Amino acid sequence: MIDVQAIRRDFPMFAAHPELVYFDNGATTLKPQCVIDAVTGFYTGHTSNVHRGDYAIAAMNDRLYDGARDSFARLLNCLPEEIAFTHNATASLNQIAWGLSHDFLKRGDVILTTEAEHASNLLPWFRLSHDYGIEIRYIPVDEQANIRLDAFKEAMRPEVKAVAVAMVTNVLGSVQPIKEMAEIAHANGALMIADGAQAVPHMKVDVRDLDLDFLAFSAHKMCGPDGVGILYGKKDLMEQMSPIFLGGDMNARFQKSLTYELKHTPLKFESGTPNIEGVIGAAKACDYIMNIGLDEIHEYERKLRAVFLEKMSKLDNIVIYNPDNEYGPIDFNAKDVFSQDAAGYLASRNIAVRSGNHCAKILHEVIGTDSTIRASLYFYNTEEEVEMCVRACADISLENAIGIFF
Ligand SMILES: Cc1ncc(COP(=O)(O)O)c(C=O)c1O
Structure with a gap:
């Protein structure tokens, strides 16, 4: 209650x-005091970078930052290493789209989406169409943007390699039959990608039960700070997928000869200094809504x-x-x-x-x-x-x- x-x-x-x-609240949510305290506490009491410092405050921030994955793993019922932190849902979706084009898709492959999607779940796919010859097709929806499974099955042809839809659409609140869609997509050898920006803050999303391959959402829409996105991906897919950004902290080694090796997932997706205080605050928000x-x-x-x-x-x-x-x-x-x-x-x-x-x-x-x-x-x-x-x-x-x- x-x-x-x-x-x-x-x-x-x-x-x-x-x-x-x-x-x-569809645009952003208000923040509880515990989240505000977690963010300001980082500035007033324990500022440092993460994964770099050899002193107690830095070690504490490593624990808080990496521990945030445990909160999100509990929220989604997945492994902590299946959670990477990005800047927002948009960044997570761009990572997924670019990563698929780099490692999974080829010219002529088809992505299914809908006309009811947010720009962040369309433009990254549009770019694949322009740059790599990936075809985008729209699953027919009814007048309130709901996907009917028979129409989805009809659209699911052998050339479809991924399906990318919002679990809950951001304008009409259409709740899509994601679990059934994932089953159909997988039976046809396609990946199931869910934009969870308007779903995860509002309902239980169990990625194992839904059998999602990738999921993207933002902390700021679930009582967390701005500037933190969550990228969930099945571990083997995250291992196979290349990161968009390369730089500090995410590499294992590189040589003058231009060779380089990346760290394992999820660290390879978090290049440069992350939004440390944001991630710590996001974990608080995650715990806060799970507690309710x-x-x-x-x-x-x-x-x-x-x-x-x-x-x-x-x-x-x-x-x-x-x-x-x-x-x-x-x-x-x-x-x-x-x-x-x-x-x-x-x-x-x-x-x-x-x-x-x-x-x-x-x-x-x-x-x-x-x-x-x-x-x-x-x-x-x-x-x-x-x-x-x-x-x-x-x-x-x-x-x-x-x-x-x-
Ligand atoms: C369904 C959906 N997807 C993606 C986004 C993008 O979220 P963000 O602006 O946090 O990247 C939004 C934001 O409103 C959204 O509603």
Whole structure:
């Protein structure tokens, strides 16, 4: 059971902005004090680099930094050495795409994805198409961006070598049937890559049970600091895959003759000084949400969203684009009002949402509009906040939205 009022006391942003309704959790989440303390504690009490120093503080940071893999391994049910730290989900996805092109794919191979993906799970694949002749095909989705397994099976031809989709899409919150897709992909000899940016913070993701080959997500969307991405890959695949970046700490040795050897995974993926304090804070965030319980978080958000949807559906001035999806953000527009103007009006009522295309710039092919308002919840949001948002939405009109500018 989530005690939301107790949880809110962990987040200093609520005390700093008691009037704010923060419904922009799809973009980033607020941070609990324990994460803030972990980051600032590094600066105030134990600054050093990692994997380099021969003194007690450096050894302590080695333990904290490498120990962060244990937290994420518990979260995902994998081995600590299957976790590499990057800079964000985008960096993890770029590593996967580039690594596949370098070590696994050849000209003419096909990657399957969807039109509902975030730019970070499309552009790295587009580049493979331009640079290496890899073909990108879209799995058909329904009008709320859900993949139907029969359509997926149909798209799964012998030339398909990898499938790269969001577990939960970032605009419509479509929860894709990843486990079944992984089974089908593997039966056809293709790799299964999941963009978990909008999934891992909100639900239990067991990479063994789902049989994922690779998974990417960001710490900042799960109460952690900015600048930390997580790259999960099955150990044998991580060993086979080359890192994009080469440099300090990730190499075992190199010679004047231009030869070099890399360290084993995951260290070979972490070249240069990493975001040490960010990774230490990310581990705290990981422990924090595991302590609350991912199943509890999932259920709480599902119920809160259902209340939100029910109330929003009653508003005559609101069009909702994902009424049948059970999960994730509510994506909507106010009739006859440009989404950014409407979001500006909501901001004037202290409701923080995002408007625009949400980095999913070809989703308009599916939903028929390229600009919407996204209200995205997290486990610290409340029914009172939902009511405040719905009351403000009921008042959105062209006059009100434009009125805030005069
Ligand atoms: C589904 C999805 N994938 C990838 C990303 C990229 O995440 P980041 O900006 O943390 O790299 C986002 C960010 O919103 C997202 O929602």
